[in-house]
Amino acid sequence: MDNLFEGLVKGGRIFANKEVLRPTYIPESLPHREKQIKHIADILSAVLRGETPSNILIYGKTGTGKTATVKYVSKELEAMGRKMGSKCSLIYINSEVFDTQYRIFAYLARFFNKRVPMIGWPTDMVYSEFKAGVDTEKRYVIVILDEVDRLAGKGDGALYNLSRINSELNNAKVSMIGISNDLTFTDLLDQRIRSSLGEEEIIFPPYNAAQLQDILSERAEIAFNDSVLDDSVIPLCAAFAAQEHGDARRALDLLRVSGEIAERANSPKVLEEHVREASERIEANRIVEVVKTLPLQSKIVLSSIVLLGRERNKKRFSSGEVYNMYRRSCNFLGMEPLTQRRVTDLVSELDILGLINAVIVSKGRYGRTKEISLSVPESSVQPVLMEDYKLKALANIKVKTQMTL
């Protein structure tokens, strides 16, 4: 046997090019998005005619190709702009990372070679820096704000300033493209911002199972070696993802993980069973990942719910019960407990993450509560919680058997 890596360099038997299946990959063609591409291109083509394009707001659930489409059109437009000698720059900002007014303008100012610290200055100073930076010459700037719904509330000042910036510029023109997962997010915005940002609105509908199959087939062509996919694999991946509101990212993940599982099992082909296993593993991973990255206090709240589940033979608990158990846990760990008010917020967050289920119920004479229950198997949460050394002690917390009579 020659080198250890000899057999491994060629990417194994299954994959030819795994990168193609990663969510960051921008494909050459985007099936079933022709209409949207055309629409965006129509609007942005204003730049090439020397006009300011309208602002665009794009809606669609996760994995409907919003980001990929916009990035694809951007690339094309930039290329065309270079060819025609018109100055246009498209700046992509993920609002999840740059989620406040300050950070957005600081990033933009830096893009135009201004020196701005990422923290410390007054915001209007950063804003002026950015304006000065853009306005040095005649140019078109299109700011792409991905996950723009993240800005509702704390960052909407950025949207407001961006929407009226053109009246303060002499040379440059700025437009924006907002990409949102949340169809209702404009409700949270000021009327003026709403009308300005939503000059053009484009909807990305979820893919159906057949469309997902097309997407998968196209990528699989490049990603896998010939005839390693069982005929049932692509339809099954598509079907799984279609249940999940037609999420293409999910479908691609599924396909990739299925391939990895098949490879590790030394199977010459990817089979249906691999897909099923992949589906389970992805979900399990998600839970582990979410729980692991929870802030300490949230972990304690979550663990209180787990503990309650052991102590009583019940599934659902009132917020009062949970809060009491939480206080006991804090005492046990020698920590200051948070207020009830704060804990209800933490509970809501856990609910949104899908780890627990919380419904508000009114018990008439006996007031109002949230009924809280774990919505994932205890066995997948508890071990992860115990990995946190600060929580380890909770393993031996005395479970009081004193029942309410």
Added chain:
DNA sequence: CTTCCACGGGAACACTGGGGTG
């Protein structure tokens, strides 16, 4: 109609980590 409990919005506060200025 009252009553009860906790929900959840909003203001205010504390604290952090960075800035600029004299």
Added chain:
DNA sequence: CACCCCAGTGTTCCCGTGGAAG
């Protein structure tokens, strides 16, 4: 250097409110 300014985050405090049992 000391000192104050600023944005951002997590928290507490205060409080009006929902809605069915009694």
